Amino acid sequence: MDDVEVLRTHGLRVTGPRVAVLEALHEHPHADAETVLRAARDRLPAVSVQAVYDVLHALTDAGLVRRIEPAGHPARYERRIGDNHHHVVCRSCGAVGDIDCTVGHSPCLTPSSTEGFSIEVAEVTFWGLCPACRSTTAG
Amino acid sequence: MDDVEVLRTHGLRVTGPRVAVLEALHEHPHADAETVLRAARDRLPAVSVQAVYDVLHALTDAGLVRRIEPAGHPARYERRIGDNHHHVVCRSCGAVGDIDCTVGHSPCLTPSSTEGFSIEVAEVTFWGLCPACRSTTAG
């Protein structure tokens, strides 16, 4: 299923910016808006900043793309969805990596006291240093 | 140990704004910067916006206060630290609640593949609806 078909399947109109953004995300698995913009412009030079934001929003709403918002860093977007994996974020450079949740479901993710909240999803973020920053910072 | 002593213990100078901010945080367990500012001004009307940000930063660096940054909401600050608890955030109004990590340490928090990252902390955020928003939104 190519990008065009993916869009149709999810009831979204097929437009240049949307295809370009999907391809950009394929190239950069955890790209922030600016990276997506640049990569999208490699294919569609005229695409505007807001178009990229709109498209990312539309894709996120449609469940095609997942938005990650690491504290202190601009939002990032990824196409890998539906498998409940988690993320490592580099404290130093903000690089993001995927981490499979091998424990499967539950564990810490079924809280003891919910404080009256109805809980829908649990989000796990690991903070550390990426390989590159490890060698640079510490040695 | 009162607020003044807490500051001294952590090697921080004792100043009006710092005490005011600590007291504000005691009153509002998950306050954002604006709430802290207002509560601090109840005690110290002249305190500036920047002083509050500086103080919150200093307290966070000193490990006296923990900063929570729920995606899409302004940062919040809390005094309860060192017990590795997690948070529930209301999707609708941004209210924050504490959730004890009864499972203790580890579970999902020891990832399988670290992708080469050196991992320091794991952060768990639950997303849902707070009691107030549940009754308002759904019915």
Place this chain on the structure above:
DNA sequence: TTCGGTTATTTGAATGATTCCAGTTCATGT
């Protein structure tokens, strides 16, 4: 293939939390 209605995109300006800057004031140790 042309038409029409809806939806997406463009352009440009605005927002809002947070931070930077330069100068002044204050807390602390002697």
Place this chain on the structure above:
DNA sequence: ACATGAACTGGAATCATTCAAATAACCGAA
């Protein structure tokens, strides 16, 4: 009390993201 360096004030600036209005593109129907 005094010197010193950290902390505070006020104002402007930053950055990602969003809003608003006008234009243009998509896609089903004729």
